[in-house]
Amino acid sequence: MITKRIIPCLDVRAGRVVKGVNFEGVRDMADPVEMARFYNEEGADELVFYDITASAEERGLFTDILKRVAKEIFIPLTVGGGINSLEDFDRVLKCGADKVSVNTGAIRTPGLIGQAAKRYGDQCVVLSMDVKRVDGKFHVFAKGGRVDTGIDALEWAHQGVDSGAGELVINSIDTDGVKNGFDLELLDAIAKVAQVPIVASGGAGMMGHFAELFSHKGMDAGLAASIFHTRQVKIRALKQYLQQQGIQMRITGEEMK
Amino acid sequence: MIAIVDYGVGNLFSLSGSLEFLGLESEVTADPEKIRAAQQVILPGVGAFGDAMHRLEQTGLVPVLCEEAQKKPLLGICLGMQLLFESSSEYGTHKGLGLVPGHVEPLDREIAGMGLKVPHMGWNRLDICKDDPLLQYLRQGEYVYYVHSFYAKDCADYTLATSEYGVPVTGVVRNGKVYGTQFHPEKSGKTGLNLLRAFAAL
Numbered sequence: 001m002i003t004k005r006i007i008p009c010l011d012v013r014a015g016r017v018v019k020g021v022n023f024e025g026v027r028d029m030a031d032p033v034e035m036a037r038f039y040n041e042e043g044a045d046e047l048v049f050y051d052i053t054a055s056a057e058e059r060g061l062f063t064d065i066l067k068r069v070a071k072e073i074f075i076p077l078t079v080g081g082g083i084n085s086l087e088d089f090d091r092v093l094k095c096g097a098d099k100v101s102v103n104t105g106a107i108r109t110p111g112l113i114g115q116a117a118k119r120y121g122d123q124c125v126v127l128s129m130d131v132k133r134v135d136g137k138f139h140v141f142a143k144g145g146r147v148d149t150g151i152d153a154l155e156w157a158h159q160g161v162d163s164g165a166g167e168l169v170i171n172s173i174d175t176d177g178v179k180n181g182f183d184l185e186l187l188d189a190i191a192k193v194a195q196v197p198i199v200a201s202g203g204a205g206m207m208g209h210f211a212e213l214f215s216h217k218g219m220d221a222g223l224a225a226s227i228f229h230t231r232q233v234k235i236r237a238l239k240q241y242l243q244q245q246g247i248q249m250r251i252t253g254e255e256m257k
Numbered sequence: 258m259i260a261i262v263d264y265g266v267g268n269l270f271s272l273s274g275s276l277e278f279l280g281l282e283s284e285v286t287a288d289p290e291k292i293r294a295a296q297q298v299i300l301p302g303v304g305a306f307g308d309a310m311h312r313l314e315q316t317g318l319v320p321v322l323c324e325e326a327q328k329k330p331l332l333g334i335c336l337g338m339q340l341l342f343e344s345s346s347e348y349g350t351h352k353g354l355g356l357v358p359g360h361v362e363p364l365d366r367e368i369a370g371m372g373l374k375v376p377h378m379g380w381n382r383l384d385i386c387k388d389d390p391l392l393q394y395l396r397q398g399e400y401v402y403y404v405h406s407f408y409a410k411d412c413a414d415y416t417l418a419t420s421e422y423g424v425p426v427t428g429v430v431r432n433g434k435v436y437g438t439q440f441h442p443e444k445s446g447k448t449g450l451n452l453l454r455a456f457a458a459l
Contacts, residue, residue: 074271
């Protein structure tokens with residue numbers, strides 16, 4: 001049976017890994033290539049690179065980093081940030097990305113998911129959603145969680161999968177950076193409307209939060225950034241812990257030299 | 258030199274990157290002479306069967322591949338493995354290369370009602386059922402990375418390894434010098450690199 005996946009997310013700006021709390025107060029963490037190497041050794045199941053760049057110059061820096069990572073790390077790589085067109089898909093796929101994550105681009109350009117799925121296959125297209133409660137409803141937020149689109153998150157997830165998204169990344173703005181656990185209420189609601197793999201993001205603060213997440217039906221992967229970057233939670237230890245809890249994990253380090 | 262067959266499908270960055278990482282010489286090519294001169298051939302592929310087979314036919318490489326497959330090791334990866342079989346029922350019925358007996362069928366029909374998602378995407382344990390030089394650096398139960406919605410069946414005699422996903426999903430096949438892996442060795446960490454290293458030494 002396939003394992004649950006543990007995914008560190010690397011937000012990259014100007015060639016460095018950064019991570020904000022509630023998307024504000026971004027602070028510098030480390031060199032992305034070095035970090036990718038470290039996480040690969042630790043047994044990460046996949047890496048997500050998020051380009052939070054503003055300028056074209058920095059975008060070039062980002063694709064260079066991606067190429068360097070893809071030349072020595074041979075696990076699935078997902079790339080997101082600034083994906084607004086098929087040209088953007090092409091640009092990152094050529095640099096070694098396996099999956100491309102669309103967020104604001106899917107809101108700005110209706111049809112993008114469908115076109116990309118047709119050209120590259122469903123398995124390549126990830127719909128990433130930043131979700132926040134507004135008056136008791138789940139709303140999709142755009143532009144790094146700054147703008148309320150008014151779109152209903154459950155509706156959006158359903159539509160995205162219908163158009164060809166092969167995976168959903170659900171990031172709860174309400175729980176992001178709070179470290180009190182994943183937003184299980186939101187995730188359960190999404191799992192009811194979407195039959196594709198769900199990657200949960202936002203709120204993990206300790207190992208137990210991942211065990212809690214995977215006890216819920218339809219949860220395939222847990223994604224986090226700062227708790228991994230600061231070594232507050234170590235991926236190898238986390239996976240061993242989850243394995244002991246009866247959750248199937250890919251434990252690395254036993255392969256032949 | 259390992260020839261990676263270029264017929265316009267798939268992302269070959271990681272595949273050529275992993276061979277380079279292993280210190281192996283490879284070339285992405287559609288040149289029949291280079292494929293004939295290569296020590297091994299890799300047939301990659303992602304996307305839909307019919308479209309990929311059509312593109313492969315358009316390159317004129319089908320007879321070259323069938324001929325070379327008798328002489329030197331050939332490895333089909335993911336859709337590249339599926340193309341090795343006799344046929345596929347992905348969006349209609351399509352003829353494959355017929356290098357390995359068996360057929361490619363949709364997975365969802367087999368696992369309906371089991372609460373399993375399709376595509377079969379993620380890391381799954383490889384259960385080796387037949388020893389083979391290709392798997393010499395792999396231990397029983399190592400994890401490999403799959404992404405696919407169709408799978409090969411009616412090929413038990415040619416199956417070297419499977420992974421459990423409601424049904425035993427055909428993971429590795431061999432018929433003579435022709436090999437195939439449904440998973441992506443170039444995305445399967447150290448385990449995948451060890452398989453590619455063994456393939457290069459065949």
